[in-house]
Amino acid sequence: MDEFEPPAGAGAGDVMMSSDEKRSGIPNDIVLAPADHPIPVRCPEDFQAILLTEIDIVDDFDLDRDGDVLHMTGRWLTTLPTPDERHDGDLVVVLHEPTTPPASCDAARHVDIEMRLVNGNRWQQVGIWTGVNSDWPYLIAPTAAAIMGLHTDILELEDPPRRVRSASSERDAEFLSATCGEH
Template sequence: MILAPSLTGTPMRLPEGTWAMLVVAVDVVNHTDPDREDDIALFAGAWVAEQPSAELCEGDLVVVLTAPEDESPDSDVVDVELLLAHHHRWRRVGFWASLDVRWPWTTASTVAAIIELHTDAAEADTFPSGTTSPSPSGLRDYAGNGDLVDLLAAGLLHPGDEFRWNRPALDICHTARIEPDGRLRLEDGRIYRTPSGATTALGGNHQNGWVTWQRTSDGVSLSDLRATLRTRLSLPTDVSRKK
């Protein structure tokens, strides 16, 4: 279910017999102008019937919609709660009271930040064999996190680089190109900030875009390029040169 931007009616309550909405993908274009509202490139979710064990859902983020206590069940406002499966528990990581039908826009930036931060934490130990992680004191305490714009700045990506996502089972091959601002442009002109946002928009729910997108010229995946960057960041910066 695509909540935004192609809105066909924002859900304001959980359907009967459901526990929450699983956030499948969210992609937000942040603007530096404080007076300009962030744009949502994609906000997609799927209904979950029963509450699963958090132990089996590490990293999953869900939205719970409930009627405010002082409102009737059929009112046009909603309380929005975010729950994250983390360390074997469903933990509340966000709450907004009495939002209107634009609640996906109101919550999107927070949802995107939570997913990005948790993904960085989960990937912190994922480095090529024989290397070690930077061991930062916080999720954002080391320079560069391997976003597309970081790969551009490091010279590992270049504007115009073409990437392919081969889906042999469907006999489909998607292509996309890197934009100068570090976003990914699909063949149909749609632009996404994250590789996984692009794969989800193409119908690949739960696909890890960092792994699936491979550079046409050499077959190197975005995940490989990110690992290369993080390996560079883990090296000491004051190594003396041998003459």
């Protein structure tokens, strides 16, 4: 991940740009919902994923409103975080070209989404959505909020449960070698 330190004397109101932002012209931070810009269905060139940084959904007894997305933000990543203790709980979204777009829709307006969580020093796939349009943040937000909340709850336990490992790491190797343009 491209990390940067603000220079000495930088004030709270100063806008800082990472080297990725300077090089690409694309701000690292992105508001996914509510958005006043088109929602991406592909990663910009030189970026691989979006690190989800904040999700706020309606948690209400009114079933018509439960799960409504109030706010969702992320940060573009040029590289995926190393799945280690420092990044435990990081939740990323990778936007892939759709493998099977809806029959009546333009493939350029649809996306396959893969969501992964750093959990116990490895990537764990927690969701796949195929052939969705630019409303994808609203589709995945309830799942992402639940995963982030549960992961935080587990980390706050005095005696957290032991992690369960899968027998196959084939999908993890495939995920780590993936880029937005490849599938």
